[in-house]
Amino acid sequence: xxxxPIFERMALIGIGLIGSSLAQAARQRGLVKEIAxxxxxxxxxxxxxxxxxxxxxxVDAAVAVEGADLVILCVPVGANEAIAKWIAPALKKGAILTxxxxxxxxxxxxxxxxxxxxxxxxxxxxxxxxxxxxxDAGFPTLFDQRWCxxxxxxxxDPDALEKLKAFWQGCGSDVDLMDPKHHDLVLAIVSHLxxxxxxxxxxxxxxxxxxxxxxxxxYSASGFRDFTRLAASDPIMWRDVCLNNKDAxxxxxxxxxxDLSALQRAIRWGDGDKLFEMFTRTRSxxxxxIEAGQETDAPDFGRHSxx
Amino acid sequence: xxxxPIFERMALIGIGLIGSSLAQAARQRGLVKEIAxxxxxxxxxxxxxxxxxxxxxxVDAAVAVEGADLVILCVPVGANEAIAKWIAPALKKGAILTxxxxxxxxxxxxxxxxxxxxxxxxxxxxxxxxxxxxxDAGFPTLFDQRWCxxxxxxxxDPDALEKLKAFWQGCGSDVDLMDPKHHDLVLAIVSHLxxxxxxxxxxxxxxxxxxxxxxxxxYSASGFRDFTRLAASDPIMWRDVCLNNKDAxxxxxxxxxxDLSALQRAIRWGDGDKLFEMFTRTRSxxxxxIEAGQETDAPDFGRHSxx
Numbered sequence: 097x098x099x100x101p102i103f104e105r106m107a108l109i110g111i112g113l114i115g116s117s118l119a120q121a122a123r124q125r126g127l128v129k130e131i132a133x134x135x136x137x138x139x140x141x142x143x144x145x146x147x148x149x150x151x152x153x154x155v156d157a158a159v160a161v162e163g164a165d166l167v168i169l170c171v172p173v174g175a176n177e178a179i180a181k182w183i184a185p186a187l188k189k190g191a192i193l194t195x196x197x198x199x200x201x202x203x204x205x206x207x208x209x210x211x212x213x214x215x216x217x218x219x220x221x222x223x224x225x226x227x228x229x230x231x232d233a234g235f236p237t238l239f240d241q242r243w244c245x246x247x248x249x250x251x252x253d254p255d256a257l258e259k260l261k262a263f264w265q266g267c268g269s270d271v272d273l274m275d276p277k278h279h280d281l282v283l284a285i286v287s288h289l290x291x292x293x294x295x296x297x298x299x300x301x302x303x304x305x306x307x308x309x310x311x312x313x314x315y316s317a318s319g320f321r322d323f324t325r326l327a328a329s330d331p332i333m334w335r336d337v338c339l340n341n342k343d344a345x346x347x348x349x350x351x352x353x354x355d356l357s358a359l360q361r362a363i364r365w366g367d368g369d370k371l372f373e374m375f376t377r378t379r380s381x382x383x384x385x386i387e388a389g390q391e392t393d394a395p396d397f398g399r400h401s402x403x
Numbered sequence: 404x405x406x407x408p409i410f411e412r413m414a415l416i417g418i419g420l421i422g423s424s425l426a427q428a429a430r431q432r433g434l435v436k437e438i439a440x441x442x443x444x445x446x447x448x449x450x451x452x453x454x455x456x457x458x459x460x461x462v463d464a465a466v467a468v469e470g471a472d473l474v475i476l477c478v479p480v481g482a483n484e485a486i487a488k489w490i491a492p493a494l495k496k497g498a499i500l501t502x503x504x505x506x507x508x509x510x511x512x513x514x515x516x517x518x519x520x521x522x523x524x525x526x527x528x529x530x531x532x533x534x535x536x537x538x539d540a541g542f543p544t545l546f547d548q549r550w551c552x553x554x555x556x557x558x559x560d561p562d563a564l565e566k567l568k569a570f571w572q573g574c575g576s577d578v579d580l581m582d583p584k585h586h587d588l589v590l591a592i593v594s595h596l597x598x599x600x601x602x603x604x605x606x607x608x609x610x611x612x613x614x615x616x617x618x619x620x621x622y623s624a625s626g627f628r629d630f631t632r633l634a635a636s637d638p639i640m641w642r643d644v645c646l647n648n649k650d651a652x653x654x655x656x657x658x659x660x661x662d663l664s665a666l667q668r669a670i671r672w673g674d675g676d677k678l679f680e681m682f683t684r685t686r687s688x689x690x691x692x693i694e695a696g697q698e699t700d701a702p703d704f705g706r707h708s709x710x
Binding site for chain 2: 223225226227228233242243272278281282285286287288289290291292294296298299300302303304306309311312313315316317319320322323324325326327329332334335338339342346348349351352353363364368372374377378379381383385391392395399
């Protein structure tokens with residue numbers, strides 16, 4: 097595709113699944129003229145260079161952001177504050193600073209105080225990913241037909257916001273605007289709780305004495321394996337999410353546990369009507385997700401199509 | 404394929420996902436000469452006939468099993484006892500009676516007392532399925548590379564067991580033998596708990612006041628949608644599983660909740676090291692499941708391959 101570039105120089109701080117996918121999407125669709133990549137691991141940086149993801153590479157984030165009119169932090173959310181301090185003096189006046197982190201309240205609290213005047217800070221979160229991580233995991237269509245949530249502070253420059261929206265739309269996404277607090281509540285239920293639960297059930301299975309690990313693996317197609325995908329996600333990323341969206345996650349965990357107690361009680365007392373009712377209302381949500389284009393309608397996630 | 408048929412007449416009682424897939428697998432691979440189908444719903448029976456799944460169709464299960472040397476109960480486990488009573492007088496001497504239910508202790512308790520002498524009762528459970536149900540959901544490769552667990556009672560006739568094993572192997576499965584009690588414990592962790600948890604989390608999300616259903620649907624690609632697949636499974640089947648494997652499910656729920664409390668505590672107290680440790684050990688299980696051929700290794704279950 098041949099769009100007019102929206103930005104002259106994009107700096108990606110962090111080049112894992114998200115950074116790598118952004119580099120490829122932006123390059124393929126002509127959204128930026130130049131891509132500067134920075135990550136603190138020399139090995140990862142070298143790999144990004146081998147993959148040809150950018151035009152320049154530096155372990156020094158301040159070097160990467162020099163002259164950039166778009167800077168995207170693509171690191172685990174716990175690393176944002178240190179990077180913000182590091183790059184602040186090097187940010188160009190008029191640049192847009194954004195991120196791709198899964199929590200937004202914490203990013204505002206930890207990054208905003210360090211943003212120099214004249215730099216447009218607009219936090220963001222693409223609702224896209226896979227369970228894989230690292231620069232090799234990226235692919236240019238990751239953001240297609242996925243939502244990207246931006247949480248612009250009050251008094252955000254409208255032109256800067258428009259440019260950032262156009263960038264994400266260029267990557268294939270639809271853009272929603274939201275308050276950071278509401279974002280964190282929404283993501284706590286649609287993403288953080290599912291990951292925490294998936295990690296937990298895989299841990300429970302791993303700990304059993306009476307059922308061997310080999311049995312869990314052999315018979316996993318009966319349900320368990322679905323959870324192992326989320327539970328194979330990057331542990332650093334998810335540690336940071338839990339530490340940085342604590343209140344909303346604890347709230348969702350409390351509701352989940354309350355509901356689970358009710359379900360457990362229905363099982364204990366053999367309340368078939370209650371169980372049937374609980375198991376019936378959940379089908380329509382999946383149907384809606386498929387209709388919204390956010391899920392495949394092939395049975396079993398389409399796994400059998402490759403058989 | 405042209406195998407010599409293992410059975411003369413197979414009667415399938417129930418023609419949902421499993422019955423329909425068995426009919427198609429057995430036909431395609433020449434495992435049986437004749438297929439008799441019975442289900443209590445006239446509409447479903449008509450649909451099975453339209454799909455050409457069998458050679459004869461009857462709402463009377465006793466008619467279907469007449470002369471059959473293989474009878475497979477493919478109904479929700481709660482229906483097994485009534486069917487056993489119904490068909491018992493019509494079962495042919497020397498016939499093999501088996502089932503495809505997700506619980507085995509309950510099947511032994513509810514069916515065995517009604518099995519006439521001279522009939523070989525060997526409970527079974529194919530570890531295969533999708534979230535869809537009904538005769539249209541079936542397909543002949545459902546059992547390929549999946550395990551089928553048989554729980555033969557002591558003193559089971561070895562020839563009958565060999566024939567039933569050969570049938571399942573003909574359907575593409577590997578066969579394991581197990582004690583019913585152990586089966587129920589294994590399945591409680593690999594299948595029943597995951598389904599109960601998935602139903603529960605989808606219910607929790609559905610009940611929120613502060614997050615709309617439309618938001619849950621839009622942003623579901625961030626994790627939630629994975630759970631909706633299991634939670635879209637047949638509610639009658641899962642009600643019956645919960646009612647018929649109560650003790651093992653309650654045991655697994657107790658362990659899961661205990662582990663979740665520990666995880667919740669780590670979140671509340673910001674124990675990053677503990678969270679990292681909990682989130683790290685789970686990756687290797689997925690790797691093992693993929694290596695065992697029980698899961699695709701494409702990222703995101705291969706959803707993106709169809710993009």
